[in-house]
Amino acid sequence: MSEACGDLRYTITAAHTRHWVDEALEREMRRDDALAERLGGMQQRAVLPMLMLLPACGAGWLLIHRGATLETGITLALAALLLVPAWHLARPFAARLRSTMARQQADSTATGRPLNRALARLTLSMRFKRLQGAYRVQFDAQGMQVSRAGQRPASLRWNEVVHVRETDAFVVVACAALHRRGQAYWIPKDTDAMDPAAYRQGMAGLLDHCRAAPTMA
Known part of the structure; x- marks a missing residue:
């Protein structure tokens, strides 16, 4: 991945996972x-x-x-x-x-x-x-990389994206392998882990790349 043009930090909280469980x-x-x-x-x-x-x-x-x-x-x-x-x-x-x-x-x-x-x-x-914790998403014109402390970063190129959707609180992005398993990257639209204005700007850039992905479902 080349030098990132976007950098997002967020936390998946117990409130998030309770909503998913429900x-x-x-x-x-x-x-x-x-x-x-x-x-x-x-x-x-x-x-x-x-x-x-x-x-x-x-x-x-x-x-x-x-x-x-x-x-x-x-x-x-x-x-x-x-x-x-x-x-x-x-x-x-x-x-x-x-x-x-x-x-x-x-x-x-x-x-x-x-x-x-x-x-x-x-x-x-x-x-x-197990999904709770602090995350970091870095992205550029080629794709994005999702990392979490203590785990190996996962990369996703934009031409691999087959599923993109927005909920009230998340942007949901998946490649074919994740989508077949009913999984995806759930990226919150708001966070307390970084400056809100900078996060909103980064999210806007991420959404631009996601909306330009070859396939959306």
Whole structure:
């Protein structure tokens, strides 16, 4: 990287990470609810076919263990004739069973949700807490370099940028590798780590380079 034309210093604080945890937690809860609903729906739809599978399994057992005798043929014919009325008779029972399963699933989800939420929050808090600390971003016409005390600097050339967006508090920049993993560089628009006017000027320069990146999403 050539001599930097911009230099930004900022701190990722506990307030920042709490906000990220809250957002990520809501996404995970919605994803878990959607998954539970899909699995429950699959189980409920399978009730009636499973009930009707029992006669088919019995017929298969007869064929395998008794062979194709006259009695076996008569039994299979009777089973086939009974299959249609059995299907209609099983439908009300299957409907009641599906209703019971849906009620039990809802109760189970409601009971387990507080614990699942607490465990998810703990996991996310530990993950995001590692991001807290002081950072420095230096940038020029070719790209930017993000450094943190005790860690190896990470460089990103502008022609590698595939994702740029702004939130109320951050500029979010990512290359293809980071974007695939759902990660990015989150650079605060405000900081207490340097003169506010100088930081705003530096941020304006950084945004100019980001907006000129080849691909924005």
